Amino acid sequence: MPITEREPTEIETKAAIKMQCMVRGKFARERIRDKCREQFEQVFDNENNRYFYYNKKTGQSIWEKPMIMGTDTMELKDEWAATQLQKMYRKKLARKHLADMSKQWFEKAYDPDTKQFYYVRRMDNLTRWDKPPFIAKGDDADLGPDSKKFLDRDEEIKWLKEQLKEKEKMIKHTEKARYQELDEKLRNERLLEAKQEPRGKQMDEWTMDEVVAWFESLGFPEYEPAIIHHKVDGLLLLNMEEQDWEELGVTSKLHARKIQVNMKKYQIRYENKQNKVDKEGSSSDEDSGLSDLSISSDPSDLLEELMEGEEEEDNDEDAHMMGDESEEDELPPTEEELLEKKRDEENVSVEVIYPGDGKAHPKAGDVVQLHYTATIASTGKVVESSRKMRHRPFEFVVGAGQVIRGWDVAIKKFSFGERSKVNVTAKYAYGPKGFPPCIPPNSDMVFDLELIKWWKRPVWVKPLIQQPGLSQKPYTKEEEERSGAVGYGDASKIRLDGDKGDDEFSSDGED
Numbered sequence: 001m002p003i004t005e006r007e008p009t010e011i012e013t014k015a016a017i018k019m020q021c022m023v024r025g026k027f028a029r030e031r032i033r034d035k036c037r038e039q040f041e042q043v044f045d046n047e048n049n050r051y052f053y054y055n056k057k058t059g060q061s062i063w064e065k066p067m068i069m070g071t072d073t074m075e076l077k078d079e080w081a082a083t084q085l086q087k088m089y090r091k092k093l094a095r096k097h098l099a100d101m102s103k104q105w106f107e108k109a110y111d112p113d114t115k116q117f118y119y120v121r122r123m124d125n126l127t128r129w130d131k132p133p134f135i136a137k138g139d140d141a142d143l144g145p146d147s148k149k150f151l152d153r154d155e156e157i158k159w160l161k162e163q164l165k166e167k168e169k170m171i172k173h174t175e176k177a178r179y180q181e182l183d184e185k186l187r188n189e190r191l192l193e194a195k196q197e198p199r200g201k202q203m204d205e206w207t208m209d210e211v212v213a214w215f216e217s218l219g220f221p222e223y224e225p226a227i228i229h230h231k232v233d234g235l236l237l238l239n240m241e242e243q244d245w246e247e248l249g250v251t252s253k254l255h256a257r258k259i260q261v262n263m264k265k266y267q268i269r270y271e272n273k274q275n276k277v278d279k280e281g282s283s284s285d286e287d288s289g290l291s292d293l294s295i296s297s298d299p300s301d302l303l304e305e306l307m308e309g310e311e312e313e314d315n316d317e318d319a320h321m322m323g324d325e326s327e328e329d330e331l332p333p334t335e336e337e338l339l340e341k342k343r344d345e346e347n348v349s350v351e352v353i354y355p356g357d358g359k360a361h362p363k364a365g366d367v368v369q370l371h372y373t374a375t376i377a378s379t380g381k382v383v384e385s386s387r388k389m390r391h392r393p394f395e396f397v398v399g400a401g402q403v404i405r406g407w408d409v410a411i412k413k414f415s416f417g418e419r420s421k422v423n424v425t426a427k428y429a430y431g432p433k434g435f436p437p438c439i440p441p442n443s444d445m446v447f448d449l450e451l452i453k454w455w456k457r458p459v460w461v462k463p464l465i466q467q468p469g470l471s472q473k474p475y476t477k478e479e480e481e482r483s484g485a486v487g488y489g490d491a492s493k494i495r496l497d498g499d500k501g502d503d504e505f506s507s508d509g510e511d
Contacts (some may be wrong), residue, residue: 029068036066098134103141106132110147112154117129120144200275203266204236218262220255223248238263238270253334344409347428356418356451362411364399368454370411375424377444384438393452404429410449419450 008016022441041054043061053074054061065074106119109127120127135141143151199210206214211232212224224246232240242256250256324399333341361369371393373385386394396402398411406424426432426442434441 026055032068032115033072036068037074040066040074068486086360095134099136099139102132102134108141108143108147110143110151112150115154166408201266202269203238203263204270204273206237208233210234211237218258220259223250234266253337328473344428347425348406348409350410350413350421351421352418353421353422353448354419354450355416356415360414361413362398362451362454363456364412365457366398367395367457368398368411368453369393369452370397371450371452373448374450375446376439377446397457406445407447407449410447411451414449414451416451416454419448422447422449 039055039057041056042051043054044051052061052063053065107120109118109120111118118127118129160493208231211234212227215223245256322347371386374383399408406428424445426444429445430439432441434443
C-alpha cells in the first residue's frame with residue numbers, strides 16, 4: 001500500500017523557512033562574487049612579486065582582495081571546477097547515506113499467494129509494491145525471516161517440479177527408444193522371413209514385408225523406410241501413379257525406369273486376373289480348373305500339362321511385355337536433365353570442319369579413338385597433339401570420367417569420320433587448377449578433334465549353364481557376334497583382347 005501524507009508541524013515549518021533563507025543567502029553571495037569578478041581583475045606585479053587588484057570601472061588599484069570574496073579566488077575556472085567536484089562527491093555521499101537509511105526504514109517481504117515481493121515501513125507498518133527511493137538498482141532491503149522461509153519453500157517446490165519434468169521426459173524417451181528397438185527388431189524378423197520365403201507370382205497378394213524384400217532384391221534398400229512408413233503392400237504398389245513415386249523418395253529417372261520394367265510382368269498378370277474375374281467370376285474359374293485337371297488320369301501326363309500351360313502363359317506374358325516395351329516412347333526429360341543440357345550447351349560448342357557419315361553417334365559406355373590438338377584459347381598456344389607429339393591416337397570410354405567434361409559432352413555429337421573444332425570453357429576443361437606447367441588456371445581451351453574409330457562396348461549375356469568357376473566374359477569372335485556387339489567404322493579390325501599395335505593408327509588422320 002502507498003505511504004499516506006501528513007501535515008507538517010510548526011517546528012518543521014520554521015526549520016524549512018530557515019533552510020530556505022540560508023540557501024537564498026548562499027545564492028546571493030555567489031551572485032555578488034560573480035559581479036565582483038567581472039569588475040576586478042587580478043594582476044601580477046613583477047617588481048613587488050605579488051598580485052594586486054585592478055578595478056576596471058573606476059581605474060583604481062588595491063593590494064588587498066575585496067572583502068566580499070572571502071576565501072574564494074578570483075580565478076573563476078579553478079573555483080568552479082573545485083566546486084563541481086565537491087558537489088558531485090557530496091551528492092554521492094548523500095545518496096549513499098539516504099540508501100542506508102531507506103534500507104533501515106524498510107523491510108522486504110514475500111507474498112506466497114501472488115509470488116511477488118513488497119516492502120513494509122518499520123515505523124508504521126505501511127506497505128508498498130515498488131522499491132523505496134534512493135535504494136540503488138543492484139541493492140535492496142533485507143528480507144524478513146518469515147518471508148525467507150516462504151521463499152525457500154517455493155524455490156524448493158519449483159526445483160522439485162523441474163526435476164519431476166526431467167524424469168518424466170527421460171522415461172518417455174526411454175520408452176520410445178525401447179519401443180522403436182522392439183519394433184525394428186520385430187520388423188527385421190518379418191523382413192528376414194519374407195526374404196527367405198519365395199514370393200507369389202501375383203503382386204497384389206504381397207504383404208508389405210514382401211514388397212520391401214522385392215525392393216531390396218532390385219538393389220534399392222534406401223526406399224524401404226518410406227515403404228514401411230506408408231504401409232505399401234503389393235496391391236497398393238500396382239495401383240500407384242507416377243506422382244505417387246515421389247512420396248516414396250523415388251526421384252531418380254533411372255531407378256523409376258528399372259522399377260517399372262520389373263513391375264511390367266506383375267501388372268500384366270494383375271490385369272489378366274482382373275479381366276478373368278470380370279468375365280467368368282472366381283467360382284467358375286475354380287470349377288473349370290478342377291474339370292481340366294480331372295481329364296488326365298496319369299500323374300505324369302497331368303504334370304506335363306500343368307508345365308506346358310505355365311510355359312505358354314509365361315511366353316504370352318513375355319511377348320506382351322516385349323511388345324509394350326517396344327511401343328513405349330522415351331520418358332520426357334526431367335528438370336535436372338534439362339538444366340544439365342543447358343549447362344553443357346553454355347560451356348561446350350562444336351564447329352564442324354569435315355562432317356562425318358551422320359549414321360550414328362557414340363553413347364555412354366562406347367569406346368572411341370580420335371586424334372586431337374589442344375590449344376589455349378587466349379594465347380593460341382598448342383600444348384599437345386596426338387599426331388605430332390604423341391604419334392598415336394587417343395582412346396577412352398565415353399561418359400566414364402576418363403577425360404575432361406567437355407570431351408564427354410562433345411564426342412556424343414560426332415559421327416564416324418567427323419572432324420570438328422570444339423570450344424570448351426575452363427569450367428568444363430581444367431578448372432581453377434589448370435594443368436601445370438602447360439595450361440594455366442581458368443583457361444578456356446580449343447580442341448581439334450577427329451573421330452577415327454569407335455565401337456560399342458560388347459554386351460555379354462551370362463549363359464544359364466556354364467562351367468564351374470567361369471567368371472570372365474567370353475572373348476571369342478563367335479560369342480561376340482552372338483552377343484550383339486556390332487562395331488562401327490573399321491571396328492572389325494579391332495581385336496577384343498587388346499592386342500593392337502601403334503602401326504594400325506600411324507597413318508590415320510595425318511595432316
